[in-house]
Amino acid sequence: MKLKLSLLWLIVIQISFAQQRTCGMEQKMQQIMNDPIARQQYLQQQAQFEVELQKMATLSRNSNAVNNVQTIRIPVAVHYPSAGAVTESVKTCLRALAQNQINILNADYNATNADIVNFTENDASFYPGISVGNLGVQFELATENHPAGTGLTNGQVAVTFGTDFLSGADSDPTWAGYMNMVVRNEGSSILGYSPLGGSPASGHTVVINRFAFGSGSGCAGFVPAAPFNLGRTLTHELGHFFNLDHTFNNGTCSTNTNCNTQGDRVCDTPEVASESYECPEVGTVGSCSFEQFALTMNYMDYVDDACMYMFTLGQENRMRAYYNAIVSQFSTTALSNNEVLDNNFKIYPNPSKGSFTIEFKELTNSYAVEVYDITGKVIYDNNFELTSSLVQTINLENTGSGVYFVNIKTDNGLLITKKIVME
Template sequence: MKKIILSFFLLTSVAINAQRTCGVEEKLQKIMADPIQREIYLKGQEKFEKELEKLNNRVYRSGESIDNVNATTRIPMAFHFPSVSPSASATLKNCLRALAQNQVNSLNADYNATNADISNWASAASFYPTVSGVGSIDIQFVIATQNHPAGTGIANGTVAVTFGTNFLNGADEDPTWAGYMNVVVRNEGGILGYSPLGGYPGAGWTVVLNTWAFGSGSGCSGYVPGVPPGSVQTGINKGRTLTHELGHFFNLNHTFNGCGTNCNFTGDRVCDTPPSSVEQYGCPSPGSITSSCGTNKVLTMNYMDYTDDACMYMFTPGQMTRVQAWYNSIASEFNMTTLSNDEVVKNNFNIFPNPNNGTFTIRFNDLSDDYSVEVFDISGRIVFEDYYTQSSNLEQTISIDKPSSGVYFVNVKSGSSIITEKIIIK
């Protein structure tokens, strides 16, 4: 019988750089004791195994990259802050909406392998001959803006971020929000966050994060007095707790899930992650730790280990094949009507030159609404933002002050549509 493993991060304390550990039995027993959830899980896993076999045949036998298997995958997301009162100030709510977008920006960078620290792999790769390279998937996480559930009070065109709702009520699913990739941010005591190993958006399953493990930067004043999210724990201040937990939601296990002779059926069941049975903490140097399963070096920089945010920076191609297979098996569960039809806006403007030196032009064919422009780097830091009225020129020249070379993202928001385009600054 297949088992569900639900992953937790349990902090031993709330001190700086506290270690992460994993405890699963309580959640395992709860899910397996629920006949409805158990049936959902087992049927889904059976469907996933068939899809994974198909993708493995296509990717590894033909040599086709996972990026070419499917077109860009869009995931509608919703964020929930049950501890924030609906009557909280507009300043706090707007800050938390921005923090949610900051978290989404980090997710998109990590899953597309456009994060700044991915460059560290070039010097680390020689220690890991079984790892064929860095894994990525053509994916775009998007905060939903349309057709929200009735009774939630969120107007059409407004991002799916809720405050003060009784979401989950202590459980791990809410059918009201079925069809979204839900993230609940609440005070979980000493727990850093958790997610099912293989989640079902159609059943309203969710990822739960503690307030101080969400987003990055200085957080929002007044959210948790004296405890701004993302700034308390120096080891978890880059938003990668959600990168890790979403990995679980898309059926990735820990890289330290055990040893075995057949990588397809033992350990984390991904053949290009070196097997290990011991989790790693802190910020170990690449190649410095020999696996408990043999002579291979532990892939400590993988998102599915327990190292600090600053020292985890990559997935492997095998992991991304597994993520793609899980997405393919649950794709129909996402409610894509919650995403705006961005094609009209996307086809109405272009950005040039690209690449550029930090100065570029956005040209619209016509303007039917006011719009804003936001530029952020691959760490999620906003480097430019401005708002333009409908009467503005059809061309706007954007100049970033003293930019570093690398990949940046441009958000163009018009009405209820948000378009994200990638640019390269040399």
């Protein structure tokens, strides 16, 4: 009887633990700091970051310089190590799931996610002086000049199945220069992890548990599970990769009054001692100062996916400074040349009243069209196989007005993404 009760108690603990956000960043950093070579590389990269952060402080005094910063394009590779033996239909589903997750990232990192209105229309009153961050980034599945030996050809998206990052590895020099994302089974207690300041040159990766990747119905073996089924785990872990720490201090309040050197070292995220879980009501969790509320809806806290929706301006500046420090590590040939691809087809009219036409320059036997909104939600997805027409009309007359994105994909993946406005 005691054995049965003990087993039951263990199951209850595991189930309840899995319902709270957990991040393995700190354990990953312990591994790095215990490795002399990795530690030295990490410290050198952090020193470069501090130089860039000072430059950002100077830029912030010149609003024109900040506003003229160009959009960041980052080549992404997604790896499913356990999916080597799955069918082609499952692989197609997993490619779509990868794109779904990237759509979510682009919305979250550019403050175009639908729930950001919670702050701009209501919650901001609890946080005077705090502004929403917008990194101005475009994450894109890489499509060109893939590493030798991966079996991928130009035009195919950088999504692998059972071929890389095996045996639980967190880096792979084969994929140096990419923003690597690995989706695998990490048990029931860890949602994901990343280095605090990752290195694309070393092939570092962000690891996400297979039940916390993307949104929607998912694919066989990779089904997003509530309350972590909106893709925000990767938003959180990728923040670590770009050198953002948690907004909480692991149970203590600092005695140092310099917000640039204490806590998460971001001055517009109120210092808090402990993480928040589930979905606390805005303005109910205090901070260390007792004069501010905890910014519980920040992506770098531990609340559920549905209750985190923003970065701050200070976090934006910190991530951009880190990007500036590592930009030379990203591949410059992995992303498609949009100007070349634009010559292969056109979309019109744009703006549209609810339907638009895709016209190809040359016949394309099979392709897929996917349309998604600024939240990453797919509103149209259709495959056109063995077509002999150069034009295809897409009818979205029941779609609301706003900005949407159109993915044109071959059987092997994404060719190009275009923005379209519905009036």
